Amino acid sequence: MSDNLHSAAPHVPLSENELKLLQVLVYEECGMHFDERRAHFLADRLQRRIKACQMNSFYSYYRLLTSGEGRHELAALLENLAVNETSFFRNKSQLDLFHKVVMEELLQRKAQARDYNLRVWSAGCSTGQEPYTVAMLMCDALSYFNLRNPSPVPLPSPKPLVPPPWKAEVLASDISYSVLRTAQEGMYPETLMDAVDFSYRLRYFDKVGDRYAVKKAVKDMVRFDFHNLKTEFLPQRNDVIFCRNVMIYFDDPEQKRLVEKFYRCLNPDGYLFIGHAESLFGISDKFRMIHHNNGTAYQRLEAKA
Ligand SMILES: C[S@@+](CC[C@H](N)C(=O)[O-])C[C@H]1O[C@@H](n2cnc3c(N)ncnc32)[C@H](O)[C@@H]1O
Numbered sequence: 001m002s003d004n005l006h007s008a009a010p011h012v013p014l015s016e017n018e019l020k021l022l023q024v025l026v027y028e029e030c031g032m033h034f035d036e037r038r039a040h041f042l043a044d045r046l047q048r049r050i051k052a053c054q055m056n057s058f059y060s061y062y063r064l065l066t067s068g069e070g071r072h073e074l075a076a077l078l079e080n081l082a083v084n085e086t087s088f089f090r091n092k093s094q095l096d097l098f099h100k101v102v103m104e105e106l107l108q109r110k111a112q113a114r115d116y117n118l119r120v121w122s123a124g125c126s127t128g129q130e131p132y133t134v135a136m137l138m139c140d141a142l143s144y145f146n147l148r149n150p151s152p153v154p155l156p157s158p159k160p161l162v163p164p165p166w167k168a169e170v171l172a173s174d175i176s177y178s179v180l181r182t183a184q185e186g187m188y189p190e191t192l193m194d195a196v197d198f199s200y201r202l203r204y205f206d207k208v209g210d211r212y213a214v215k216k217a218v219k220d221m222v223r224f225d226f227h228n229l230k231t232e233f234l235p236q237r238n239d240v241i242f243c244r245n246v247m248i249y250f251d252d253p254e255q256k257r258l259v260e261k262f263y264r265c266l267n268p269d270g271y272l273f274i275g276h277a278e279s280l281f282g283i284s285d286k287f288r289m290i291h292h293n294n295g296t297a298y299q300r301l302e303a304k305a
Helices: 016-030 036-052 058-065 068-081 092-112 129-148 177-185 198-204 252-265
Strands: 117-123 167-174 187-189 205-208 211-214 222-226 238-243 266-274 287-292 295-300
Touching: 016 036, 016 058, 016 068, 036 058, 036 068, 058 068, 068 177, 092 117, 092 129, 092 238, 092 266, 092 287, 092 295, 117 129, 129 167, 129 198, 129 222, 129 238, 167 177, 177 222, 198 205, 238 252, 252 266
Parallel strands: 117 167, 117 238, 167 222, 238 266
Antiparallel strands: 187 211, 205 211, 266 295, 287 295
């Protein structure tokens, strides 16, 4: 790599050491790891933010980032570094495993214990397609469960999406405020709806102009919040955690720390879903792998009494 990565105007000069300083700062703030292969992406985004702040040196920008007044700019930089790619029904076979195996096991186990609270966390939810997909699948699984198992309480008519006494919540979090705003709005153009088949569109969306709006009853199940997965205090008591295509940007030590935190954030026998290109192999032995067709997930192992 050259000494001056970006010396041509209007870019500010940027040396390898300066870029390393920023790599360390980003890693410590959010866990994202920019190795040699991704250094140019980091340099490019850094130049854009320096320009947006109308600064003329790395030194003054770095001082801003590390000062009390720089918290907003640090958040903006991290937003610009995150990859937000997502889609509805992403990794269909894994979602089938969630819908048909995991939800069924959870509902049986919880109904037996008369615990009617379900909580799923979508960690790194991006623009909302993942948590809304999960909420729709939870509604379908609850409805099918109710068909086969008598409800312990009389059901109101028309039957709500989450039939009482069940309470179902999807917590959806991200480090980027801008994706959280889009997610909260819950409006998607036709071009993002390819994977949503017509029965789902009919039941869970309203057509508003040329966009699809997630129905209020589904939106009411999902709570969006800012969370940085790097921090120690993360949402507890989850039955299932989805953290897909997020850890791929972390290095091994950070992945280990995160999976250890997820273990503690799950209820006993809870489930962890990670991305297609991610694995717990060499990261943690506190989970057992489960398969269904081509879908994979991990279940928390409990210490034997
Ligand atoms: C590629 S998207 C994955 C979205 C969705 N989970 C999926 O698989 O379709 C990764 C998301 O993780 C978020 N992210 C990255 N680092 C994070 C961190 N330290 N804390 C919380 N979210 C983070 C990014 O902002 C981005 O929206």
